[in-house]
Structures are given as structure tokens and as C-alpha cells.
Amino acid sequence: MPFKSVLSIGVLAAAALVSASASADQLDDIKQRGELVCGTLGTSQPFSFQNASTRELIGYDIDFCKLVADKIGVRVNYKLLSVAARVPELNESRVDILAANLGYSPDRAEQIAFSNRYYVSPQKLLVRADSGLTTIEQLNGRRVGATKGSSSEREIKARLTDSQVIGYSDSSAAYLALQQKKVDGQFASELVLARLVIQSPPTAPVTIMEKSVFDEAWGLGMRKSEPRFIETVNKILDDAEKSGDAAKIFEKWFGPETPYKLKRSFVIGPIAG
Template structure:
């Protein structure tokens, strides 16, 4: 059996060559002519199958397309599971992530985040006949939330005198509101909008306008890829300045969508 030995200089050259070959992901993406964007594919209205064509579409997908266009390359979508998102990115199976990726300090230690391109608002719903209109009016009252969720944390911070009543899932927390066991329900605004539609003919609810808190979502990228991070942030800022970002929001979440939401945020750096 032959054995191969490398001198220290040769090994150093190979190491440096390997590092250089993978040091500029932006150049690699342009060279291959394709941007691989990891997305969930199961999260309406962010990335989900078109009922007719089965093609993946949505808010996240449109941002992926816009970033690919800014690079002058084709877009390839790759579906990822929530628990595997960061692993898929770190192992190079996707170039970027647009996959409902809320910023956390733990994740930020593993990957780089772009500026925030979506803000997931945590809000409170109340029964319409309660007369409650503001968060302050929930002081001293019971508010349901999912145990350990950002919504629960938001209640404790924004309404310190309220009493959070926690449940294992959103349906149970919603039922508590319908049965008048609690005075408010804290959840993501998107979920509350759906519950409001469902409850209109039974126990109507309203959503308090002021949010409890805001969870910033960013495009996920590998660390130490300064050129790609700068490119993505530049593309996002141009979308905001041209109102294209607002158009994407309105298309999937705005007044003419089933959600009827208003865009109350701008693309901006995420502050941890």
C-alpha cells in the first residue's frame, strides 16, 4: 500500500487554496448562475404550494426571487424543515434561508442575519362584547398564551399586572377566551386574524391594535460571508426604498388578502 506524505509547505498551500476556493460565496453563486434559497414550503402565506400549479409561492419566495434578480442569477428553491434549517445552511445545501427565521441570540451565534424583512407582531385578542380596547385595560386580568412562547413573554413585559394563563397549544388558549375563562388571548397576529374570521358567527373577537412585541425575521446566511451579506442587505434596502417590499407585503398580507393587515415596519438592521 502506497503512502503519501506532504511537506509542511505543500499542506499549507493546500489549506490556503481550499480556503480561497470557498471564501467568497457571492462569487461562487454568480459563477454557478443559481441562488439556492431554503424555504419551508408549508407556511402560508410565506411559502406554500399554489393550489392549481403546486408551485411554491408566497411572501418569502418573492423575497428570494428579488435577491436572485439582484445577483443576476436564477432562483432555485429548496424545501427545508424547521428543525433542519440552520443545519442545511451551515452544511452548504442552501445559500440563504427565507424560512420564517425569527432572530434569537442563540441562532445569531450560529448564522448571520440580514436586515429584518418581516416583523411578526405578537398581539392580544379580546371578546368583542368585553369593551376592552387597549393593552392597559388588560391590567389585572387573565390573558391566555402558549406556554413558553414569545407571546407569554410579551404579556409579562407589556402588561406586568396581567396574569398569564398558559396552555400547550393555540386552540386551547383560544377556547379559554371563547369560554370567558380569560379576558385576552396573546398570539401571533397572523393566527389571531384567522381566529377572528372563524369566530365571527359564534363569539366575535377583536384584536387590540397595539402589539405586545415584535419578532424580527431575517434572511439567514453563513457567517464570514461579508460580500454576500452586503449584497443581500443592499437588495432588501432597495426593495424598501422603491416600495417593492410594501407591494410584496400587500400582495400576500394586505387589505385585499385574507389577512387584511397593514405593514407597520420597515426593513432595518435587527437589534439584538
């Protein structure tokens, strides 16, 4: 066979391989392996945490990951991540999707894709009841604790510019620092702080400031290079809103029969909407 013909066949074969690779995408890969790998925290009640008796992972984020997996038609495998590891683990393809208290921000949206919002979290400040602190402005210039690597840490630095913001491994560590008077306030989502208030001993009460610093929309995290998967996940969320399934998940974890007794004040929709 002439050299030019061999070369042509090689070029065509290489082009075919490139074309096949380009046509395959994450959604196809997930269906082929029969598994959706969901990155979650596992330490954030009631979003993702272990059942005390069965050690099974349960929570709001867990139910939404299972909803996505069920609608795609695959099983779900949960991978526990730290807050700081969420985006790197996703972009390194070690997880398919994040359901991990992931607040939207323009900076973070440059790194990953967000689904439509599936939760909206008022971000508030927690202080010791005997501190005399009642307003957000009073904490400017003081020490404030937040979870290291979280959007809460970043946002409170930007909003309380004179404060010293100290990052801790998780909300429990920040709360301990508050009780030990290493910080004057703790910044986190209202729900995280409500849980800490419930758990606070009578001898060391804490209180949540009524006014929120800002309201944060949360989305499921995905890689920006997978538009078909992103579209599929958003359709699943939109359908769950229309069917009432999304509201049922909310009521299960935050409604009147739970310790939190929160009212659902949002609908699933565009995260910047």
C-alpha cells in the same frame, strides 16, 4: 530529490489548498451550482404557503427569496422546514438562507446572522370573544399557547412570567387549543392572528387584543461565517427598498386589495435600527 525539498513542496501544496479553500465562499458556491437553497415554512399564509390550485409555493417570504436569487443570477430551490429546524438546517449548511418568519433576538443573533429587516411584525394576543379578557395583564397567570420553538414562545414566557406557556407544532394547533379551551390566549404575530380571525366560525368568534406585547423585526437568516454573502443580500434588500420593489411585494401580500389591508409602517434597514 532530497527529503527536505520534498517536504517543502508538500508544505507549499498544502498551504495552497488551504488558501484556495479560504478564498472560496458561499456566494461563489451558490453561483457555481446555479441554485440558492432557501429554507421556508410552507405553512404560514401569506408568507409561504401552497397555492390551492397549482400547489406552487407562494408568499411574501417566497418572493423575497426569489428576489435574492434573481439578483445573484441563479434559480431558487425552496426547502420546507419546521420552526424548530430553521437554525439547525442553516448552520448544518443544508440551506443557504432562511426566509421563514425569523424574528430577531440577541440570543438568536449569536447563532446566525440576520439580514436587514424586511418585515416588522406586531406581536399580539388572541382570545375567545366570550372570555372577558381585554388586557395583556389579565393573561398573566393563565395558560397561553404559542408555536413551539418560535421567538413568540420564548418572548411570552419572559413577559408573562406567571403564565403557563404551552408550545404547539404550528399556529393552527395553538388556535385549536384556544377554541377547545385548553389555553386562554394565543400569542403570535398580528398577521397570523388576523388570518385566524378571518377563518374563525361565527359560532366561535375570537378577537385580537389591540395593544401589542412588542414589535418584532424579521430578517433573512444566514450563516455568520459568510460576510460576503451577508453583504450581498443586504445590498439586494437596500436596492429593492430604493427602487420600490420591496414596497410592491408588501402591497401584493398585505395591501388594500388583500384580506389583511395592512399599512406598511417600516422601511428596510438595519434590524436593530
